[in-house]
Amino acid sequence: MGGYGAFIWPAYGIVAIVMAGLLVAAVRGTRARARDLAALEATGVSRRGNPPQSKGSDGDDA
Amino acid sequence: MHRFANPARFMRIAERLLPWVSGATGLTLIxxxxxxxxxxxxxxxxxxxxxxxYVHVPAAWMALFIYTTMAVASVSYIVWKHPLADVAAQAAAPIGAGFTAMALITGSLWGQPMWGTWWVWDARLTSVLILFFLYLGYMALVNAFDDPERGSRAGAILALVGFINVPIIKFSVDWWNTLHQPASVVKMDGPAIDNSMLIPLLLMALGFKLYFLVVLVIRMRGELTARRVRALRLVEADV
Known part of the structure; x- marks a missing residue:
């Protein structure tokens, strides 16, 4: 690297670290929220209230 | 546009494309x-x-591109109440902050051997540093309200006001005497650099853009799920 390796490799390194970090954080965050949702749905809560009382169509999840 | 305004339909289409875009991202970056x-x-x-x-310039382009995307999304959130616009803007902000940090750090690592300094307070560097703080400020502001709707509105207004910084960054090298060199790719008379250098530059730029789409869709899915969770918790608290 013509004597400039000490500047070039850290530059590529920091790019790799930030990009990998953003990707991993996004995937982890999304999975954690999917788990929250699954846990809530398992308790029987739905957007329209609990099963017996149907409040009509206020849901947007078509 | 409003064909994609239905969050469920948008996410279905986006997720079908996601593996292909991810593959293209990997190949382009390699x-x-x-x-x-x-x-x-x-x-x-x-x-x-x-x-x-080859990483500094595409990262700096992404820093501007993502902020512009957020400003456009903020307009459609404020004016048309597009239901995905604030989701997109909020999902994009950390990615934009990441690319801005990359541009600042890699620029510094280039500046030390070539200019003999890690940092100068010239117009280009300073305005990009302000962009970085705008991203951070936006992220903090959006999360500063108990009511997410108010956070979205406040964030959208900040994103729009801060957009004035984008043309300032772009033209800073023409308007002021800066240490930073002027544009050499996006010019009226065509790029001023040789193809052997233009090819890696454009490949990395394309790779970064595809990467942005991948992470954006993943983060948007996360945010939409979080909103469902919030809505369900409200219902739960109600009953």
Whole structure:
């Protein structure tokens, strides 16, 4: 690297670290929220209230 | 546009495309790295440090592109109440902050050997630093309200006001005497750099853009799920 390796490799390194970090954080965050949702749905809560009382169509999840 | 305004339909389409875009991202970045690190010549002035440009310039382009995306999304949130617009803007902000940080750090690593300094307070560097703080401020503001709707509105207004910084960054090298060199790719009379250097630059730029789409869709899915969770918790608290 013509004597400039000490500047070039850290530059590529920091790019790799930030990009990998953003990707991993996004995937982890999304999975954690999917788990929250699954846990809530398992308790029987739905957007329209609990099963017996149907409040009509206020849901947007078509 | 409003064909995609239904969050469920948008996410279905986006998720179907996601594996393909991810694959294209990987291939483009590998090709860009190969050309950038191995299959391109050293610059006659900058020597090997020109290789830093293949990540620095695309990262700086992304910093501006993502902020512009957020500003456009904020307009459609404020004006048309597009239901995905604030989700997109909020999902994009950390990615934009990441690219801005990359541009600042890689620029610094290039500045030390080439300019003899890690940092100067010239117009280009300072305005990009302000962009970085705008991203951070936006993220903090959006999360500063108990009511997410108010956070979205406040964030959208900040994103729009802060947009004035984008043309200032772009033209800072023309308006002021800066240490930073002027544009050499996006010019009226065509790029001023040789193809051997343009190829890795454009490959990395394309790779970064595809990467942005991938992470954006993943983060948007996360945010939409979080909103469902919030809505369900409200219902639960209600009963």
């Amino acid at each position: 090709a860009g790295l190969y050309f950038g690190l191995f299959a391109s010549p050293a610059d006659y002035q900058q020597g090997e440090t020109v290789r830093i440009m």
